[in-house]
Amino acid sequence: DADLPVPRRMVELAKQHRLLLHAHSDVEAIERLFGQWPEARILWAHSGFARPEQVREMLRKHKNLWSDLAFRSDQASGGKVSPDWRAAFTEFPDRFLLGTDTYVPERWHYIGEHAAWSRAWLADLPQDLAERIAFKNGDALLGSLKP
Template sequence: MQQFMVPVLSLLLLLASLNHTAYAQPLVLPLVDTHIHYSHDAWDMLPPKKAVQVLKDAGLKKAFVSSSSDQGTQLLYKVAPELIVPVLRPYRKRGELSTWFKDESVIELLENKLATNTYAGIGEFHIFGDDAKLPVMQAVIRLASQYKIFLHAHSDTEAVKYLFDQNPNIKVLWAHSGFEQPHVIDEMLANYPNLSADLAFRYEHSSNGKVHDEWLALFKKYPLRFMLGTDTYAPERWYYVIDHADWSREWLATLPQDLKQNIAYKNAQTLAQWALKDKR
């Protein structure tokens, strides 16, 4: 009889240990960050493997990455293709955000990159007002439609309207939700079913771990349209990636389960899967 007691006891101890581990290490809500930049001035401070580790330490399932130049995105994608969702920025270097849409050589740059590498979208780019009607922007819309990828637009409402006027079938991820108030975001999402919004560099929707009522109503009205984002627009912003993820989990925890998961990762995951279908 004693010979059977040892393995049984060992099994019980193992199960107890696993049970204790499950309680000691609660599941962390996975997130997708749709607004990460890894531009050239961050590479020395944070080499690719360390940058990827920051994203993993934040508990990210995926990170949408665009960079000035695109080499930064490719560096991270090479290290962690399962983590990085590559997005093509039309900037060769910093300082082009107010000139790129007037530079027709950008069209050839994008065409060559799209023909060579895998991308889920074009952006994040800055475009405002009537500039969204210029030939370079028209080409960007054409390429997005041709490659079945989304646009990540840092734009005012006027520019977003012009994008959809040119092609209502494109998908647009509205960076920072346009820095607009909830009632304006509501109107835009109602008018443009292919428009989604990221919450990068937006903090006013939550305080003390609670979502404010007008934002909560907006999230509930459009449960499939909002996504998270940090915006590492400068190298030092990388220090906030983990903190931002933790802060996001605090207010997400107050939402209904389905809505919480949608904003945390499902909406972004759906967009990435659509854009990358048959491309990898």
């Protein structure tokens, strides 16, 4: 629960030190985090496993929310980006970040396979948009955190 003492303290520390929050949370918890600190900068892990339209709604509502695509596979099939995700990527070209999730050591064995799969669906997007999702958005977001 985002309102418990430990998450509240994390938000306080992020605010005090101008840190990015990387939240492994659903829509409700993201809303609660922004309720605690409306100016928070949040990288939403796995886009909360929310449907693309829910992700779009959240990005419309919160200008300081970015969505990572780690450990998701619903954005594409057979190298083709789904229409719902294409609409989300097009509407918010600067707010999505490609990622992977190696939450257990054995996941490291799949990084090459994941990279190939990601390159395939990114190739289905306009080059500029694909580059933004692949690395430019991450560079911009993390670069903005410099003191």
